[in-house]
Amino acid sequence: MQKVTLDGIKVVDVHAHPFREQREPENPVDFLRKLSLSVIPEMFTNIEDVEKFQPYPGTNMWIQILFRHMAKYLNCEPDLPSIVEARNKKAKNFPDYTKELFADANLEGLIMDFGYPQPPINRDDFQQMSGAQIWEIHRIEPVMVELGKQKLSFEEFIEKYRDNLEKALKRDGVVGLKTIIAYRSGLEISNKDGKAAASAYEEFLLNEKAPAKAMRDYCFHIAMEECTRADKFMHIHTGIGDGEVVLSKASPSFLLDTFRKPEYKETKIHLVHGGYPWMEEAAFIVSILPNVYMDISLQNPFTGHGVERIISQVLELAPFDKVMYGSDAFTVPEMNWLGVKLFKDCFERVLSDWVEKDYMDADQAHYIGEMILYKNFENIYKVKI
Structure with a gap:
């Protein structure tokens, strides 16, 4: 079987979050918490009674794969205390450690x-700190929260909200707006209705996380309009x-009727997280x-290992x-690092299987790998790195 390799290809991560410089050593339990999507502190509490070969309570395959990669990279035993101890030594100079991990993964740019x-x-x-080129998306919900604290009239709120988005889209390095309306009222967007809003x-105003659906949908439409006007991404x-x-x-299927509206025919839209677990719909x-x-x-x-299946299904x-390519990394540089390592490993297997089945030759498969890892970003966002 002719194996397709993606080693050495540069990478742009089109969705991640920044993390703060760590000035104090990690302890194993806190490090586990930073690796989890759970927002519940009790998810990880005690690792002292773990038996040999037993996975740490609350961990899953992605954390297991990270530990394997980190142990090899840090040249230490693959148990959590050893990994964290070796990691703390490397991370005493946190910016240097971050740059080292990003360089090892060929991670050259990120939309954050x-x-x-x-x-x-x-x-x-x-x-x-990271040594990578950074572009920004301007999230609309923090704008709404800050304006809400001013207790403005609805008309004043909307005027200042639109002005904020318009100015943000003109700032250097800002490639678009972002909404997390899926966390508040969901993706079934109603028509723009000022009276209902x-x-x-x-x-x-009573609760910044309240559904307030008509008002959030109204703000969503304004964001779409401003992205359309600025020729930037939503x-x-x-x-x-x-x-x-x-x-x-x-x-993402809930968004289809909105996307079909004539006024959004030219709006550049980026589906963050590809709708997982509804990635086929995306x-x-x-x-x-x-x-x-x-x-x-x-x-x-x-x-974790599901990345291979997901790439194939998408x-x-x-x-x-x-x-x-994206990661959604959000707390530690190891997330960004493993995101690239795991994705390339899984994508190589998918591409090699296509070559083996004679769906394409190895050169074309390699080019497709380059497309998803960075070329598509450059073409879609019209940016060269």
Whole structure:
């Protein structure tokens, strides 16, 4: 079998979050917590009674794979205390450690959502710490929360909200807006209705996380309009996330009627997380609408060995030139690092299988690998790195 290798190919991660410089050593339990999508502190509490060969309580395949890779990279035993001890020694100079991991993965650029964590991390500071080129998406929900604290009238709120988005899209390095409406009221977006939005505004003022659906849908439409006007991308969280997501309304299929509206025919749309676990629905949408694209983030690396299956399933329908690499890494540089390592490993197996089955030759398979790892980003976002 002729193996396709993706070693040495540069990578752009089109969806990740910044992390803060760590000035103190990690302890094993806190390190585990930082690796989990769970927002419940009790998910990891005690590792002292773990028997030989027993997985640490609460861990899954992605964490298991990370430990294997880290133990090899750090040249230490593959148990959590040894890994964290070796990691702490390397990370005494945290910026150097971050740059080393990014360079080892050929991770040269990232689109980052600075809406998490809060308060926001400075983009220039993170770029200097990581050594990678950073682009930004401007998340709309923190804007809404900050304006809500001012107790404005609904009309004043909307005026300032639109002005904020318009100015943000003009800033250097900002490639679009992002919404996490899937966490608040879901992706079934109603028509733009100012009267209904004004009525729901009071609900939002009482609780910044309240569904306030008509008001959130109204703000979603404004964001779409501003992205259309600025010729920038609208990033939409689709699929699972942390425990707050409105799971019953998180499938990208709920967005299809909105995307079909004539006023959004030219709007550049980026489906963040590719709708996982509804990635086939996202793949279908990008296959029929020329202005919609998707990434494979969160599902990579957090599904572990499932990344291979997911890549194959996404590319059953999605055009090769409309899918981009992503990670959704959010707490430690090891997430960004393993995201690339795991994705390349799984993608190599998918591509090699296609060559073995004579669906394509090895050169074309290698080029498809380059497309998804960085070329599509450059072509879609019209940026060269």
